[in-house]
Amino acid sequence: MTELPVHHEPPIYRRIADRLRDEILSGVLRDGDRLPGENAIMAEYGIARATARQALAVLINEGLAVPRRGSGVYVRLFRPIRRHGSRRLSREQWGQGRAIWDSDTRGRPYTVDEVRIERVPASEQVARLLDSDEVWVRRRRYSVDGRPVQLAVSHFPADLVEGTAVTLPDTGPGGAYARLGDLGYSPVHFTEEVRARMPQPSEARLLDMPPGTPLIVVARIAYAGGGVPVEFNEMTLDAASYVLQYDFDA
Amino acid sequence: MTELPVHHEPPIYRRIADRLRDEILSGVLRDGDRLPGENAIMAEYGIARATARQALAVLINEGLAVPRRGSGVYVRLFRPIRRHGSRRLSREQWGQGRAIWDSDTRGRPYTVDEVRIERVPASEQVARLLDSDEVWVRRRRYSVDGRPVQLAVSHFPADLVEGTAVTLPDTGPGGAYARLGDLGYSPVHFTEEVRARMPQPSEARLLDMPPGTPLIVVARIAYAGGGVPVEFNEMTLDAASYVLQYDFDA
DNA sequence: GTGCGGGAGATCTCTAGAGAAATCAATGAT
DNA sequence: ATCATTGATTTCTCTAGAGATCTCCCGCAC
Numbered sequence: 368m369t370e371l372p373v374h375h376e377p378p379i380y381r382r383i384a385d386r387l388r389d390e391i392l393s394g395v396l397r398d399g400d401r402l403p404g405e406n407a408i409m410a411e412y413g414i415a416r417a418t419a420r421q422a423l424a425v426l427i428n429e430g431l432a433v434p435r436r437g438s439g440v441y442v443r444l445f446r447p448i449r450r451h452g453s454r455r456l457s458r459e460q461w462g463q464g465r466a467i468w469d470s471d472t473r474g475r476p477y478t479v480d481e482v483r484i485e486r487v488p489a490s491e492q493v494a495r496l497l498d499s500d501e502v503w504v505r506r507r508r509y510s511v512d513g514r515p516v517q518l519a520v521s522h523f524p525a526d527l528v529e530g531t532a533v534t535l536p537d538t539g540p541g542g543a544y545a546r547l548g549d550l551g552y553s554p555v556h557f558t559e560e561v562r563a564r565m566p567q568p569s570e571a572r573l574l575d576m577p578p579g580t581p582l583i584v585v586a587r588i589a590y591a592g593g594g595v596p597v598e599f600n601e602m603t604l605d606a607a608s609y610v611l612q613y614d615f616d617a
Numbered sequence: 618m619t620e621l622p623v624h625h626e627p628p629i630y631r632r633i634a635d636r637l638r639d640e641i642l643s644g645v646l647r648d649g650d651r652l653p654g655e656n657a658i659m660a661e662y663g664i665a666r667a668t669a670r671q672a673l674a675v676l677i678n679e680g681l682a683v684p685r686r687g688s689g690v691y692v693r694l695f696r697p698i699r700r701h702g703s704r705r706l707s708r709e710q711w712g713q714g715r716a717i718w719d720s721d722t723r724g725r726p727y728t729v730d731e732v733r734i735e736r737v738p739a740s741e742q743v744a745r746l747l748d749s750d751e752v753w754v755r756r757r758r759y760s761v762d763g764r765p766v767q768l769a770v771s772h773f774p775a776d777l778v779e780g781t782a783v784t785l786p787d788t789g790p791g792g793a794y795a796r797l798g799d800l801g802y803s804p805v806h807f808t809e810e811v812r813a814r815m816p817q818p819s820e821a822r823l824l825d826m827p828p829g830t831p832l833i834v835v836a837r838i839a840y841a842g843g844g845v846p847v848e849f850n851e852m853t854l855d856a857a858s859y860v861l862q863y864d865f866d867a
Numbered sequence: 868g869t870g871c872g873g874g875a876g877a878t879c880t881c882t883a884g885a886g887a888a889a890t891c892a893a894t895g896a897t
Numbered sequence: 898a899t900c901a902t903t904g905a906t907t908t909c910t911c912t913a914g915a916g917a918t919c920t921c922c923c924g925c926a927c
Contacts, residue, residue, distance in 0.1 A: 378910060404877060415912045417667065420878085436878045437919035559863045563813035563831045563856035581813045581831035581856070606813035606831070613809045613863055628880060654907060665882045670908085686908045687890035871926080879918070888909070895902080 380418050383408060384425035391426070391442050394490045402432055402440040486525055496588060497596045499524035508573070516609065518573060522599040527552055544589075547598075552591035554598065560586045563606065574605050581606045630668050633658060634675035641681050641692050652682055652690040678829065736775055746838060747846045749774035758823075765824050766858040772849040777802055794839075802847050804839035811835050811861065824855050831856045 377385070387403075390396045403411065408419035423440050426432040434440045489502045502522045509517040528547060544554055562584045566574065570582065583606050589598040604611075627635070637653075640646045653661070658669035673690050676682040684690045739752045752772045759767040778797060794804055812834045816826055824832075833856050839848040854861075 380910080406877075416914085418911055421910085423878095434878065435920080438877065438921075440878085557863075561811055561833070561861040561863070563833045565829055565831060579815055581815060583811070583813045611811040613807075613811070630880080656907075666884085668881060671880085673908095684908065685890080686888070688907065689890095690908085869927080871924105873922105873924090875920105875922090877918100877920075880916090882914085884912085886910085886912105888907100890907075891905090893902105893904085895900100897898100897900080 379412065379414060380421035381425065383412065383419075383422035387422070387426055391432075394488055396442050397491045398442055399491070400442045402426070402442065404439050489522070493522050493599055496599045497522060497524050499526060501525040503528060516574065516605045518570075518603040520601050524597065527597060547591065552595060552597050554589040554591055556590040558588045558590075561611065562586075570603065574603075583609060583611065585611070629662065629664060630671035631675065633662065633669070633672035637672070637676055638681060641676070646692050648692055650692045652676070652692065654689050681829070739772070743772050743849055746849045747772060747774050749776060751775040753778065766855045768820075768823065768853040770851050774847065777847060797841065797847050802841035802845060804841055804847055806840040807837060808840075809835055809837045813856065820853065824853075826855055826857070833859060833861065835861070 376382075387396070396402065402423065405416055405419045405423065408414070408422060409416055412419070423432065423434070427434055427440065432440050432442055484503060484505050486501065486503055489497065489500055493502055494500055502525050505519075505521040505523075507517075507519045507521075509519065527550060547553055563581050564584065566580070566582045571580075574582075583604040585600075585602040585604065587598070587600045587602070588596055589600070591597045626632075637646075646652065652673065655666055655669045655673070658664070658672060659666055662669070673682065673684070677684055677690065682690050682692055734753060734755050736751065736753050739747065739750055743752055744750055752775050755769075755771040755773075757767075757769045757771075758765050759769065797803055813831050814834065816824065816830070816832045820826075820832065821830075826832075833854040835850075835852040835854065837848070837850045837852070838846055839850070841847045
């Protein structure tokens with residue numbers, strides 16, 4: 368008997384989690400906001416407490432939310448540890464030099480297989496970083512040999528660039544950086560933070576990662592002259608597929 | 618009323634998880650072995666199914682185990698995926714600029730609590746990188762609040778520097794780099810590769826890492842004028858304690 | 868005001884049970 | 898021998914309920 372691929376609906380807890388995640392990532396729920404609690408979810412969907420808990424556990428596990436016992440579950444988005452303008456504890460300084468950002472995909476070509484661009488109100492975090500209330504958001508997924516290896520989310524201040532400018536790669540002629548240069552906001556300074564962590568189940572699915580593979584998360588802020596932030600870019604890389612390389616001169 | 622700190626026993630599910638984790642990390646249970654299933658745990662401890670599941674969920678979450686529906690839960694330890702010798706594709710170039718290497722330990726001071734220096738024959742990899750058959754090796758362990766967070770291994774060509782030069786930090790007066798400068802081999806160019814991977818059990822023990830925390834591995838090569846390699850430095854960082862930051866100008 | 872106590876409300880832990888879904892091995896028919 | 902089916906086993910999902918623990922705020926006493 369030929370097995371037709373049956374379309375299984377995701378379980379209840381997952382559907383609820385997906386819905387809450389959408390609200391977080393789309394900005395409806397912002398950093399620090401309180402998520403609906405166990406009781407609220409139970410009542411809203413008419414389900415048992417354990418199931419409601421399971422839905423919240425997904426987001427907690429993904430690092431998007433933090434539970435506070437006796438209080439509630441709260442949205443927790445990326446927060447840079449030190450921002451531009453604040454003091455920085457520099458352990459080593461290499462002086463003037465050339466810097467190359469290099470992501471190693473072992474020589475295989477990569478393709479961009481998903482692009483989504485939208486103009487949305489900035490989340491609290493992005494608004495603080497980019498000093499802008501409305502932003503263009505560009506989401507991309509990169510693949511090597513048909514296997515997705517990187518997710519990238521770029522934010523541009525909506526009052527600086529038009530949407531068409533952000534459809535192209537940052538660098539290169541006609542790209543977002545060239546457009547910014549036309550407007551007098553050519554990026555001149557970059558800050559990158561590199562973290563590593565375990566993927567959340569949803570990320571592992573999106574990137575098709577084998578269990579036990581960590582993620583590299585690179586958060587980059589590009590500044591134009593005068594310290595005007597013009598881009599916030601968060602890249603999520605499959606650590607098994609990527610090696611970052613930084614080159615610089617003393 | 619003065620509240621004495623009450624000693625709360627960990628919940629059942631956590632105690633079971635701790636026990637299973639010990640067996641995995643100590644080697645009693647090995648990669649691929651089957652963990653006791655829900656039914657076995659229920660029977661052994663006389664608890665409900667949900668509690669047994671919760672115990673297993675801890676290990677699954679930590680990446681130490683993988684569940685296979687209809688089959689069981691299996692130990693899944695880290696397995697390195699690829700090593701050296703891979704080609705590299707440069708994706709973006711930032712041009713001339715300043716670069717700062719910054720490891721963020723959240724503002725807390727770190728201490729060096731282990732130093733070992735020895736002159737040894739170079740491994741094949743190090744011999745290739747440093748173009749030298751014999752090297753000085755310096756091993757260090759850095760701690761924050763008494764908790765080890767970083768292992769660092771530096772290699773210097775033995776025919777360039779004496780052993781005394783490498784006892785001090787690289788940068789700073791009298792440090793290894795200053796000594797190299799005296800000899801006409803001041804480092805002028807640096808290459809850093811950043812990887813992330815899961816720690817080996819032994820590394821997790823050395824760094825006192827909570828399970829499920831990945832490692833950041835930074836491999837740096839310092840070159841003197843003329844492209845002469847003068848140091849190969851591999852740093853292994855607890856990803857939970859470190860954020861790397863790179864700053865550079867266009 | 869200030870501080871303390873109590874209560875409402877929230878998460879956390881756990882029990883008991885049951886059907887669905889996937890795996891795997893054994894059985895049976897061809 | 899090969900293939901399909903069946904049955905046992907296992908994880909997955911969910912229901913219903915309850916006590917413990919912690920937080921936060923309100924009101925009361927000082």
